[in-house]
Amino acid sequence: MNYWLMKSEPDAFSIDDLAKCDDQTEPWDGIRNYQARNFMRDQMKIGDKVLFYHSSCKVPGVAGIAKVVKEAYPDHTSWDQNSKYFDPKSSKEEPRWFMVDIQLERKFESAIALTELKKTAGLESMALLKRGNRLSIQRVSEDEFQIIESMG
DNA sequence: GCCAACGTTGGC
DNA sequence: GCCAACGTTGGC
Numbered sequence: 001m002n003y004w005l006m007k008s009e010p011d012a013f014s015i016d017d018l019a020k021c022d023d024q025t026e027p028w029d030g031i032r033n034y035q036a037r038n039f040m041r042d043q044m045k046i047g048d049k050v051l052f053y054h055s056s057c058k059v060p061g062v063a064g065i066a067k068v069v070k071e072a073y074p075d076h077t078s079w080d081q082n083s084k085y086f087d088p089k090s091s092k093e094e095p096r097w098f099m100v101d102i103q104l105e106r107k108f109e110s111a112i113a114l115t116e117l118k119k120t121a122g123l124e125s126m127a128l129l130k131r132g133n134r135l136s137i138q139r140v141s142e143d144e145f146q147i148i149e150s151m152g
Numbered sequence: 153g154c155c156a157a158c159g160t161t162g163g164c
Numbered sequence: 165g166c167c168a169a170c171g172t173t174g175g176c
Contacts, residue, residue: 007173007174009174035159055175056175057174060174114175131156131157132156132157132173133157133158133174134157134173134174135158136173153176154175154176155176156173157172157174158173159171159173160169160170160172161171162167162168162169163168163169164165164166164167
């Protein structure tokens with residue numbers, strides 16, 4: 001099993017929004033970065049665990065845990081001209097972008113702030129804490145995942 | 153709103 | 165295929 005961290009801006013889609021979805025499940029659409037796409041398309045498997053991270057907000061941090069319930073399939077917003085995620089280079093016949101479905105597993109009572117993560121032993125090598133890392137989907141080690149899960 | 157870091161684009 | 169310019173991300 002793999003462990004991941006996925007960023008979302010809570011103004012756009014928060015963990016509470018996920019909680020309100022049917023089956024608390026939602027496609028993770030709009031990924032337009034090749035490295036992040038490749039993670040989803042090539043490595044994410046059903047049952048993989050996801051740290052749901054809130055970014056670009058007052059208190060950035062991990063808001064809870066979700067899991068992968070559907071493996072990669074084409075992101076239809078990429079050929080929808082009315083979508084903000086529209087990409088003219090992607091088509092139904094030759095999809096360029098993919099998404100997975102995520103289901104909420106547990107929302108933390110209070111989010112674990114980035115500032116807390118930075119102080120926590122064992123997380124020093126997380127990509128999230130490295131300067132300049134902007135990737136919206138990142139791998140997390142099993143140890144790192146369990147440390148954060150136990151904090152929530 | 154600033155700015156560093158990084159990905160993408162496009163001219164050559 | 166190089167690389168400068170530009171756009172985006174995201175913490176602060």
